[in-house]
Amino acid sequence: MTQKNRLAEGGRIDRAKPVSFRFDGASYSGFEGDTLASALLANNVHLVSRSFKYHRPRGILTAGAEEPNALVQLRQGARTEPNMRAPQIELFGGLVAESQNRWPSLEFDIGAINNRLSRLIPSGFYYKTFMWPASLWMTYERVIRNAAGLGRGPTEPDPDRYDHRNAWCDVLVAGAGPAGLMAALAAGRSGARVIVADEQSEMGGSLLSDTGEIDGKPPAEWVADALAELAAMPEVTVLPRTTVAGYYDHNFLTMLERVADHLPQPPQNTPRERFWQVRAKQVVLATGAIERPLTFIDNDRPGVMLAGAVRSYANRYAVLPGRKVVVFTNNDSAYHTAIDLAGAGAHVAIVDLRKAPRGAVIDAARAAGIEILDNHAITAVHGAKRVTGISVRNLDESGRGVTGPTRSMACDLVAMSGGWNPTVHLFSQSRGKLRFDDALAAFVPDKSFAAERSVGACKGSMQLAECLKDGALAGAAAARDAGFEAKKVPAIPKVASGTEGAMLPVWVVPSGQKLGRGGKHFIDFQNDVTAADLHLAHREGYVSVEHLKRYTTTGMGTDQGKTSNVTALAILAELQQAPIPAVGTTTFRPPYTPVTFGAIAGRNIGPFMDPARLTAMHDWHVAHGAKFEDVGQWKRPWYYPKGNESMHDAVNREVLATRSSVGMLDASTLGKIDIQGPDSARFLDMIYTNAWSKLPVGACRYGLMLREDGMVFDDGVTTRIAENRFLMTTTTGGAARVLGWLEEWLQTEWPEMKVYCTSVTEQWATIAINGPYARHVLGALTDDDKLGPKDFPFMTMREMTVAGAPARVYRISFTGELAFEVNVPRRHGHAVWEAVWQAGQKFGITPYGTETMHVLRAEKGFIIVGQDTDGTVTPMDLGLDWIVARKKGDFIGRRSFARPDTSREDRKQLVGLLTEDPHAVLTEGAQIVQETRPRPPMKMIGYVTSAYHSPVAGRSIALALVARGRDRIGDTLWVPRLDGGQPIKVTVTEPVFYDKEGVRARG
Amino acid sequence: MSKYSIFSLARNALSYHEDWQRAWRSPDPKPEYDIIVIGGGGHGLGTAYYLAKEFGYKNVALLEKGWLGGGNTGRNTTIVRSNYLWDESAALYEHALKLWEGLSQELNFNVMFSQRGVMNLAHNLHDWRELNRRVHAIRLNGIDSEILTAAQVKKEAPIFNVSPDSRYPIMGASIQRRGGTARHDAVAWGYARAADARGVDIIQNCEVTGLTIRNGKIEGVETTRGAIRAKRVGVVVAGHSSVLADMAGFRMPVESNPLQALVSDPIKPVLDCVVMSSAVHVYVSQSDKGELVIGAGSDLHVSYSQRGSFDIVEGIMGALCELVPMVSRLKMMRQWGGIVDVTPDRSPIIGKTPIDGLFVNCGWGTGGFKATPGSAHVFAATLAKGEPHRLAEPFALDRFHSGRLIDEAGAAAVAH
Amino acid sequence: MFLIDCPWCGPRQQTEFHCQGEAHIARPKDPDALSDEEWANYVFNRTNPKGVHFERWVHNHGCRRWFNVARDTVTDRILAIYRMGEKRPKVKS
């Protein structure tokens, strides 16, 4: 196809590299250097989308990030992306895009019926209806939901990868137009670390569309020279295609670099996008300005564009979006567009809201033969899917109405300018305060909050000379404040200076009709908010800007109101008869433009979502078919099924083997803390509920740790290694928390205590050998022959060599069996485990996992903190009164026991439960009632914390926390079931089901 | 109050919507009221409404320092459910849920309460146990709740990855089908309109700057719009509760932490229910407008700035893209924060204060939106009678002295 | 995300630290002498000010030291950082 609107020469496209692409199924061609928007315009395609609510036909409004209309579904299949802004999509060969939010086609869209019904569905209509009958709301809602939304999300996982980058710099420059480039040059020359980022594919900003001269060079050449100089500076990083997205506290900024979005797909191993997190000492914001549309009737027709954008398309992309152009403006800037378009061969007329504007640029326009209708307004736009013409009338004396005859003008393009809004988004995110500038009729930065400077158009400097100067001074100053004195501030380039005539703010262009009649004055193009909607919201009392925003949804689209917010505020101010600054702005929030979820996630997905911690014996477990359980970040063997064994069968086998012969468990994950110093015992007295001073060296003791509120928060066995040295063990999940807890008390409350804590969790691999033959197995692996109960009694520790490794062996038992916990330096863990396994063969040694461990400990009534406790349980509730040393003095949490609630009689207490049916295993978490009722509600008196089938008991067992539980031993209670079946009858028992006297462990 | 309906909408369409009334008046404060409610969030507005409607109070003022709903009411992820563990909580939140079920009709304002179901995922055995405990308790309290297998999760929310090979595999979930979402702003506006219609003075841009207390009794408030007298004052200011308590000279077990949320750009429906995962701190739903509304975890530091630290957003994004791989190419359109008033047991504080006549309703933390109607209703009763409503009683401030906490935090709960 | 100047390691990103709540809450010397209310005041009550907050942070992914920070909870500006045991400085928000 021909590119009907392509100019014969000029532009920054590469005519040697034609590119073909498809939009809505049709093939077109463009050139490298085009955006999807410029290429569509080159092909005279203006209708590109349908609006959110009314399904109005829409075209391309802008040439940049602020685009509210031209959102497309880009790419197909797993790589498809909704809501992509056509002016920011770089063209590549094979690009496929589709219009959105229309059915069956863009040209013929059933949803456009909404436009017909628009009077029934003004802002906020849904709050007023769909309430009857109440039961139908969910049906109405489905219809609303299906109508809403724009593009379609992908339905397949993303094939691309994303990456992160953390960076620190002295000066971050956001935006690389004239102001930004000067700032980067000035800062860079000082030797400071500079990052300069611009969202566009090419650096240069407005200069890429400009036609003047800088230092006697065409702007683009000046840009190239500046970039060459920056590239030669080793401490300067130049990042095109990089949007500064968020400006957070303490000069922390995020940036999205589109590394490969301009390619059909990323090269192998190249991330599609890279998300930068930058800590900058100083920031220079040079983000330019965004043009405002004028608010006239049907200003949303395809072919109505922003004047600056039209100029960009003409100069930068060599595209003339229309041949017969009406420029509609309230300020001088659009005259440049008019002049450049006329120069490119278009027929141009200017409709200026101002009366008799004067100045060089106006003279130049006249000189170019352009007709200027001053003091005029556009009162109608003709054509639905493309502008075919307009009507204009004279403004009346007040400027708020029109008068005189209507003149129609045929045209295929309207280029409008309502003035410029400095791009203060990042400034505002940094908590800078805005000021309303009456001359610009726009908000500009006032007081900085962060270490930041705004320069150029984003600060309100609309003249090139000023922008260059701003940039140079701010760049040098920023470097200086970051500790780098510039050797010399770069000379400020020379440009022709000009003055601009004043602009005339007209927030709603009069049409001769009342608002809301005859046509629509669009404010927020994307969310279909009109001036009449704002009036309605105000009328109904939504007078705060924030209410106005939320009631009408102004500024809540993907463009976040870049082209609409200020106009909306101004209209609200008029309605309130208040000055615009008194009305205030809504809050600017990150990101500046939408940021891909995947990029924020980076490579933190799949196995990198969260580290998996592995023990020294992990490979062995894998090789022996273990199933794993996630415990915190750890992967722990859960059970080791043999063949097709179910979990139930495997656990039965593992339990029985351990009870009758010998089993082995990888217990390496338990936390271990080395505690040293003369005050260690005194310290433990405060940390634990029981007393430690008299514990003999070499002996072990179980301890409970409480929070100040008296509730149990960790437990474990601690061993006195030497007079002033202890080895504390903690739960797997609690290891880091407990170390932090100890350090907190030592560093903040008792700095005078001489105690040092060091985590040694990972120094040791721990193999728990449990069962009647445990001693035999250990004996086979050590020369130490004093393993008998006299020489090596229960609850003591001994150092010895086990299977050739130096070991600390603890005679402690979490199973109730004769047990040795063999700790060896981690490097030997695998070998010693293997040796234990070999040595145990003749006893049928059985590796067991956490599930079996749980059964074994539950049979003995040993608790697991976090399972049998939940942060609301005291030691007394657990029946562990014996561990609370009431006489030793204070300890953490003790005082809380004296509070009325902790001494209440009807607290929940740990008990055992036996089901009437020995095969019924209760559900952990199931609730317990004293009396059943045919249906809820039922009064609950406790719940099941642990429940298993106990192979040694030959029946199910359970632990539970039950109100007044110990008084109820022998009572019958009920456990209702979720499936509605008969509640399960249970008897309350002591929470110990096996070897109540505890002889086996001591043997 | 002119009634909202499809007919009034049609009628007004004929007059180009030029005849709609203000949803609420904007009166100047009177010198004295019977009751002053401080805080124009959903809870405060609802309190004012129920005072007028249920308890016949005609002379009530609601004072809001900024704009109605500008606090957490206007910035939450709108999840509504009543599946709480402890009896006291379940009773309170279920009271709220029942009121939600008729709220649009009651207020004549469509608050878009959408009972699309709320799912809580379990990723490991610990989660699973806790989930069972909850579901059993909830059911025995007479509240709906079900357990889903991973396959059923996939059916309810097909975009979720239920592969067992995932780093945090989905073992299953609980679902409360009566739970869902509501349009947060509409809740504030609907209550405001209905309260105004019953004579409540709703006064915006009126910040309470001091409390007038004599002999341990409240006598009125000082505001940026002058002093106002009242013998009963209810403080419902969420994140600012400590500030008001400080004016009254007492301290509370509350910390104000940032909690963040974000939305994606709007897309056609892909998710029909609310999904939450406490293990990875993500919760997500899709609004009626099409954005995915995503909540993140909260920061641990105190802040009144309505913004949190970015690493929290980064953290949840990894989890979200792992749980829901197809959202990877969607985009974060906007992010924001709120100031949540967190108590040590993650349960609210409702009732008396050390000052006679001064009542407080706060501590809803990361999860009070769902309670709005219930909280407002019991607080109105408390203010009206001067004694705590039956459902509010367990939530008294003095539970921290006695130790009788209602520990929704202890049992590894998600509070949103 | 804050930049926190660890008194030992220098400026580091907030991700390396943990906020541990209000500072200068001394553990009562004789808990038994306190009423339930006074004990609750120590265990649970916090000033939670809108303005300058004295709080404890720990450099838990760095030197593992606890230290104090004075921060304005409205602006989130850090006004002072001082080591454990040092006196609460006079700061203005």
Add this chain to the structure above:
Amino acid sequence: MAKSTQAAAHSPLANRIGPDGNPVALTERAHLGKINLRGDAGDKAFLDGVARAAGVAPPVKANTVATAGTTAILWLGPDEWLVVTPAGGQGAMESSLTTALAGQHVSIVDVTDARTTIRISGPRARDTVAKACPLDLHPREFAAGQCAQTLLAKTDVLIHQVGDTPAYDLYVLCSFSRYLWDWLADSAKEFA
């Protein structure tokens, strides 16, 4: 049987093969001797004692490393150091420190096996690490001879810059080491 023979030693990364050269190389420095040392940096007796035992006093300047021959003492905190010796040297170091510091309030703990060490080097080593490390690794801020405890890809690491190429030694808890290794290898792919 295994009783008397020395037990075999396994390092957690023994079977991991990483990128082996340009522009990034990964190798494990398995089993380096490591002693966690705590004591009072303000106490001359302590500094002298360590100097006697290790050949060099512990650095008191934050985030620096003191070396003597094959021994390096890495600053971990104001009262905490990691003494690193060649593989197998930890036993001797532990006992000479114990002797030299006898009677003082110190803590000397052998943590040789708790962490392993990943050496990452090559022209893109810095970029590989910087993707997910909150530390400023620019040579002006962090150069050879410096160390810091920080986070790397959600993992606690002690990072020691050992060369200008650059090269870093990353001390990581063994349980995390495979994760970190895989993460680094994946991170480096982009530069291959």
